[in-house]
Amino acid sequence: MEKQSFYSALIAFIFFTEYGLTQNTEPRPAHDKVFERIEIVNERYLKNVKPIFVKSCFDCHSNQTRYPWYHSLPLIKQLLDEDTATGKKHLEMSDDFPFEGHGSTEEDLKAIDGSIVKGSMPPFKYLIMHPSSRLTIEEEKTIREWVRESLKTLKEQ
Numbered sequence: 594m595e596k597q598s599f600y601s602a603l604i605a606f607i608f609f610t611e612y613g614l615t616q617n618t619e620p621r622p623a624h625d626k627v628f629e630r631i632e633i634v635n636e637r638y639l640k641n642v643k644p645i646f647v648k649s650c651f652d653c654h655s656n657q658t659r660y661p662w663y664h665s666l667p668l669i670k671q672l673l674d675e676d677t678a679t680g681k682k683h684l685e686m687s688d689d690f691p692f693e694g695h696g697s698t699e700e701d702l703k704a705i706d707g708s709i710v711k712g713s714m715p716p717f718k719y720l721i722m723h724p725s726s727r728l729t730i731e732e733e734k735t736i737r738e739w740v741r742e743s744l745k746t747l748k749e750q
């Protein structure tokens with residue numbers, strides 16, 4: 594193609610796509626609704642649940658790992674890094690809700706609820722070194738309530 598006709602084609606293309614966008618009066622597509630619901634769930638997360646997760650989960654499920662002094666000991670370092678890497682692979686909470694998990698958003702919410710019911714998170718060997726990260730009954734209730742509300746919100750028509 595000649596240079597000149599290439600540029601006219603490009604300008605025509607830009608003009609029509611821009612024009613098409615501003616003329617778009619279609620009703621909002623369904624994914625906008627999904628986005629709105631996720632926003633609602635995230636607002637509740639930021640307000641009620643994130644502070645709990647920062648205290649008890651972020652060391653292994655986010656980029657904001659607070660390493661203890663003994664992290665610098667070679668073998669310990671390897672052990673702790675493994676936990677962080679594995680935890681993040683399963684559920685990465687750094688960028689707020691929706692988390693990056695290995696399942697759907699709903700599955701991740703259910704997995705969080707499951708870990709609370711089983712009392713499996715934070716893992717026992719971590720709690721020995723970080724007793725204050727144990728979830729209180731109140732915190733467990735707050736998380737479970739948020740999961741329940743979120744699943745409902747995400748399902749609404």
Ligand code: HEC
Pocket residue numbers: 646649650651652653654675676677679680683684695704705706708714715716719728
């Ligand atoms: C010491 C690091 C550590 C801490 C702290 C921690 N986790 Fe985990 N978490 C892991 C590891 C490692 C896995 C993957 C292996 C497993 O399931 O035990 C995991 C897996 C999970 C899973 C399973 C995800 C899936 O479906 O595969 C959930 C849900 C979860 N964690 C939630 C939490 C929550 C909620 C907290 C805070 C209350 C928390 N974790 C604190 C290390 C941690």
